[in-house]
Amino acid sequence: MRADYDRVLKQRNALLKTARLPRGKAIETLDVWDGHLTDLGGQLLAARLGLIADLAPQLARAYAEVAGDGALAAGLGYSSTTPLAGDGAAMRPDGVLPTAAELTASMRERVAERRGDELDRGMTLVGPHRDDLVIHLGPAPAKGFASHGESWSLALGLKLATFALLRADGEDPILILDDVFATLDAERRAALAEVARSAEQTLITAAVLEDVPPELRGGRVEVGAGTVRVLDPGEVAS
Missing domain, CATH: 1.20.1050.90 (RecF/RecN/SMC, N-terminal domain)
Incomplete structure (x- = not known):
């Protein structure tokens, strides 16, 4: 159309x-x-x-x-x-x-x-x-009135709302979270982690591994200094 x-x-x-x-x-x-x-x-x-x-x-x-x-x-x-x-x-x-x-x-x-x-x-x-x-x-x-934090939360909320709507229609989408945990407090990290755990597949990027809740640290790929390295779940990133 x-x-x-x-x-x-x-x-x-x-x-x-x-x-x-x-x-x-x-x-x-x-x-x-x-x-x-x-x-x-x-x-x-x-x-x-x-x-x-x-x-x-x-x-x-x-x-x-x-x-x-x-x-x-x-x-x-x-x-x-x-x-x-x-x-x-x-x-x-x-x-x-x-x-x-x-x-x-x-x-x-x-x-x-x-x-x-x-x-x-x-x-x-x-x-x-x-x-x-x-x-x-x-x-x-929100445009012109929302604070930086509110704008960021709205953007994340819209992503999660879209994810939920697709799931309600019977789809099984991949949830992509691009460096979002660093700006969340512990309570909000836990709430978002709960949503991420419910998804069949979740892709998460983070500059610091510790920003990602432990329960979401599955298969990892380390990118840095011009190299890409696949890590086992139990392996410590350099």
């Missing part, structure tokens, strides 16, 4: 650029591409909103585990150029999502409103390609 949308978007942008030229007649075929764009765009928006609705509760749980007691609640929203798709506010767990057909109709209306602006600028100004996922921390968007 995304590949088809990108193809239509590319063609439509080319037509908008051509329509700006003197005596350009590409405008006559723009309506056809509008239909393709909004049909695919509505489907893509519906899929995105559905994914966010499924991911949001997983993020809330994962962030609470990583951030610890007293942390603000984490949430997800969607900021869209299509009014019906969202204004960036945190999505409510009991909210009713619009259908693909409703989103297509809303997007088509907005495209018609912005036609003049698009012709002036020679680009498509409405659609999923201009939308954003919005991460919330408490009542406000």
